[in-house]
Amino acid sequence: xxxxxxxxxxxxxxxxxxxxxxxxxxxxxxxxxxxxxxxxxxxxxxxxxxxxxxxxxxxxxxxxxxxxxxxxxxxxxxxxxxxxxxxxxxxxxxxxxxxxxxxxxxxxxxxxxxxxxxxxxxxxxxxxxxxxxxxxxxxxxxxxxxxxxxxxxxxxxxxxxxxxxxxxxxxxxxxxxxxxxxxxxxxxxxxxxxxxxxxxxxxxx
Amino acid sequence: xxxxxxxxxxxxxxxxxxxxxxxxxxxxxxxxxxxxxxxxxxxxxxxxxxxxxxxxxxxxxxxxxxxxxxxxxxxxxxxxxxxxxxxxxxxxxxxxxxxxxxxxxxxxxxxxxxxxxxxxxxxxxxxxxxxxxxxxxxxxxxxxxxxxxxxxxxxxxxxxxxxxxxxxxxxxxxxxxxxxxxxxxxxxxxxxxxxxxxxxxxxxx
DNA sequence: TAGATTGTTAATCGATTAACAATC
DNA sequence: TAGATTGTTAATCGATTAACAATC
Numbered sequence: 205x206x207x208x209x210x211x212x213x214x215x216x217x218x219x220x221x222x223x224x225x226x227x228x229x230x231x232x233x234x235x236x237x238x239x240x241x242x243x244x245x246x247x248x249x250x251x252x253x254x255x256x257x258x259x260x261x262x263x264x265x266x267x268x269x270x271x272x273x274x275x276x277x278x279x280x281x282x283x284x285x286x287x288x289x290x291x292x293x294x295x296x297x298x299x300x301x302x303x304x305x306x307x308x309x310x311x312x313x314x315x316x317x318x319x320x321x322x323x324x325x326x327x328x329x330x331x332x333x334x335x336x337x338x339x340x341x342x343x344x345x346x347x348x349x350x351x352x353x354x355x356x357x358x359x360x361x362x363x364x365x366x367x368x369x370x371x372x373x374x375x376x377x378x379x380x381x382x383x384x385x386x387x388x389x390x391x392x393x394x395x396x397x398x399x400x401x402x403x404x405x406x407x408x409x
Numbered sequence: 410x411x412x413x414x415x416x417x418x419x420x421x422x423x424x425x426x427x428x429x430x431x432x433x434x435x436x437x438x439x440x441x442x443x444x445x446x447x448x449x450x451x452x453x454x455x456x457x458x459x460x461x462x463x464x465x466x467x468x469x470x471x472x473x474x475x476x477x478x479x480x481x482x483x484x485x486x487x488x489x490x491x492x493x494x495x496x497x498x499x500x501x502x503x504x505x506x507x508x509x510x511x512x513x514x515x516x517x518x519x520x521x522x523x524x525x526x527x528x529x530x531x532x533x534x535x536x537x538x539x540x541x542x543x544x545x546x547x548x549x550x551x552x553x554x555x556x557x558x559x560x561x562x563x564x565x566x567x568x569x570x571x572x573x574x575x576x577x578x579x580x581x582x583x584x585x586x587x588x589x590x591x592x593x594x595x596x597x598x599x600x601x602x603x604x605x606x607x608x609x610x611x612x613x614x
Numbered sequence: 615t616a617g618a619t620t621g622t623t624a625a626t627c628g629a630t631t632a633a634c635a636a637t638c
Numbered sequence: 639t640a641g642a643t644t645g646t647t648a649a650t651c652g653a654t655t656a657a658c659a660a661t662c
Contacts, residue, residue: 416628416629418628418629419629453630453631453632455630455631455632455633456629456630456631459629459630459631469637469638470636470637470638471637471638472638
């Protein structure tokens with residue numbers, strides 16, 4: 205019984221549904237249907253209804269879904285009806301851009317700690333947030349009870365950083381380094397190597 | 410017969426295999442097995458062998474795979490045994506970091522054009538590469554016969570940029586903007602919204 | 615009411631895994 | 639040879655889709 209009742213692949217689609225609902229809501233739209241949502245996302249309406257049915261009944265026959273209600277429900281299901289404090293390790297060009305990225309706002313996450321090992325960076329600030337010494341990573345993560353970390357260090361150091369984070373109680377790691385992290389059961393890791401995504405497309409060129 | 414003989418999901422794993430092989434090769438390793446590779450990636454050895462079997466026989470019974478040979482074959486299959494010229498549209502913080510990212514090297518891609526619409530950026534350079542006026546996007550892409558584009562503009566503009574790129578002959582789009590792009594059949598798009606990946610993990614927290 | 619859309623079932627489709635003969 | 643690992647088959651497992659009763 206290590207596996208959850210709801211398939212991973214279903215969970216993986218929920219954030220995409222939520223994002224699309226956010227745009228509809230911003231545009232002032234109040235109601236949508238599985239058919240409309242599916243068209244926008246390139247997914248069948250049956251799949252959307254099936255996915256949602258794992259969690260309850262959120263729509264109304266003949267009408268569809270009230271967008272604000274479905275947003276709330278998806279946020280609750282995904283546990284982003286709160287704000288998770290996120291630590292970012294590695295403040296190179298990419299880490300810097302991630303630290304300044306304002307796309308986390310209102311989507312469940314807030315970068316609240318920055319770490320680097322470069323003495324010329326330690327103590328400086330990005331938008332008021334101080335860059336801390338990576339030597340103190342473990343104790344600081346523990347002290348703040350951080351559960352979510354983003355890693356933007358060079359590939360050669362990413363596994364060690366991940367290991368330290370996990371030791372400090374982190375349960376979710378978003379890894380920008382181009383290497384597959386090995387993590388123990390119960391710990392989640394996601395990988396964001398742009399070249400992997402490019403190569404998935406070049407096959408078809 | 411719109412679907413290819415090899416499932417998308419298989420193609421999607423090949424870049425991950427290739428990346429792992431690259432690291433093994435860098436470390437001086439010459440031979441690996443489906444079992445070893447599977448352990449490193451958290452994938453069953455049977456799946457790796459099955460995936461590779463779509464394309465030929467690359468191993469030797471009793472021994473495993475010669476890493477250099479498998480690298481070459483995967484590069485050929487993924488069409489990254491060459492260097493694709495990539496245009497990057499949107500040079501904000503994130504685009505700037507992507508432009509300076511050196512992880513594309515030797516993996517099949519090279520950023521060769523930069524575009525932005527901000528007059529204060531147009532004409533300036535990032536590592537020798539000039540930022541061009543986004544107004545000329547379509548004609549410039551056509552002139553250089555660009556097939557691959559990365560989009561790092563605000564979400565509100567991403568679909569329009571994608572439409573323009575496709576009109577100019579682009580077939581593969583890597584989208585950093587937090588919005589699902591709608592693209593016609595035959596055009597590939599991949600999405601890199603970090604929040605989607607964070608939300609896929611927060612469900613399990 | 616008539617039309618539309620949900621939630622759900624059952625059937626189809628496709629992917630993963632276990633097992634093993636082949637063979638290095 | 640003995641041990642190891644591939645490539646492949648068949649079975650299992652899981653995901654997607656089509657269809658429709660329920661109902662707004």
